[in-house]
Amino acid sequence: MDDELKEFMINLLKNANQKLCELGEEGSEKVESEKDIVTKADEELSNYLLSEIKEKFKPVEVFREEGGSCKIPENVEKPRYIIAIDELDGTDNFHRDKNNLPYCTVVTIFENPEDKELKFKHAIAAGIMIHNSEEIVYAVKGKGCYVIKDGEEKKVRVKNWEGKDNSKIGVLLDLYASTMPEKGDICDFSKIINDDQIWPKDFGSAAYHFASIAKGCFEAYVSGFQKADVLGAGYLLIKEAGGYITTFEGKDLGDEVYIFGRKYPIVAGCNEKLCKDLLDLVENKEKYIKACSES
Numbered sequence: 001m002d003d004e005l006k007e008f009m010i011n012l013l014k015n016a017n018q019k020l021c022e023l024g025e026e027g028s029e030k031v032e033s034e035k036d037i038v039t040k041a042d043e044e045l046s047n048y049l050l051s052e053i054k055e056k057f058k059p060v061e062v063f064r065e066e067g068g069s070c071k072i073p074e075n076v077e078k079p080r081y082i083i084a085i086d087e088l089d090g091t092d093n094f095h096r097d098k099n100n101l102p103y104c105t106v107v108t109i110f111e112n113p114e115d116k117e118l119k120f121k122h123a124i125a126a127g128i129m130i131h132n133s134e135e136i137v138y139a140v141k142g143k144g145c146y147v148i149k150d151g152e153e154k155k156v157r158v159k160n161w162e163g164k165d166n167s168k169i170g171v172l173l174d175l176y177a178s179t180m181p182e183k184g185d186i187c188d189f190s191k192i193i194n195d196d197q198i199w200p201k202d203f204g205s206a207a208y209h210f211a212s213i214a215k216g217c218f219e220a221y222v223s224g225f226q227k228a229d230v231l232g233a234g235y236l237l238i239k240e241a242g243g244y245i246t247t248f249e250g251k252d253l254g255d256e257v258y259i260f261g262r263k264y265p266i267v268a269g270c271n272e273k274l275c276k277d278l279l280d281l282v283e284n285k286e287k288y289i290k291a292c293s294e295s
Contacts, residue, residue, distance in 0.1 A: 013129035045087040063260040090205030104207035108232035121254035126233035137211040139240035158243040158270035174223035191281040210234030214241040220269035224288040
């Protein structure tokens with residue numbers, strides 16, 4: 001079944017990329033929404049991906065950032081699988097400059113636990129399509145993390161950081177989410193930003209951040225308000241690539257209950273020590289823990 005899940009997920013991501021190409025410039029047009037920014041591509045991808053799942057994968061429960069949740073078929077009580085989708089992570093990048101700024105489609109497949117709460121550790125397959133480079137970063141539970149580009153596939157791992165030298169650490173920051181009105185404050189991350197050993201960056205796409213750590217391009221990522229729709233995939237990719245993700249409470253994310261639509265304060269990195277070291281630099285962690293629990 002692992003191979004079937006993998007092929008289904010990879011084909012779904014490839015089809016999403018093809019759909020975006022077909023939409024062309026029309027896809028980056030804004031549409032009316034209560035959210036910060038939604039494009040025509042968000043809506044088109046949401047409908048297209050759901051139709052693909054309905055045709056090829058059931059029974060299942062599907063969670064979409066733009067389309068909400070639904071069960072396929074509707075009368076199924078507890079489907080074996082749950083699929084979480086972020087149709088276009090980095091929508092603002094896509095709208096502003098889709099040829100250069102990163103934006104991604106994210107798919108996570110969970111095995112629905114019998115009579116138990118769904119947790120991050122129940123993710124069994126996850127993939128991120130980085131549309132600019134037409135590159136897929138994916139993982140299957142217990143099988144490792146891989147990159148597919150130009151028809152070639154290779155296994156990847158996080159950076160081998162041990163903290164024994166003074167080399168610079170590339171730390172990705174979710175600056176937008178971490179300064180949400182009345183909830184976050186960029187000053188809470190000033191120790192990370194101002195640390196002489198750290199190069200802080202934000203590419204405007206959490207999915208791109210997670211994929212970059214899994215590939216060994218950067219050492220860590222910090223977010224005070226990380227959305228679950230991308231975090232499920234980020235957890236599995238980084239875990240299978242040999243990395244670690246902690247909550248702001250210092251707990252392994254895998255044991256946390258997964259709630260689509262909720263936000264989580266996290267530190268992801270190439271190992272537990274680096275995650276805990278960066279967590280020590282974050283101020284007012286309780287504020288983010290409380291705000292996310294109410295999200």
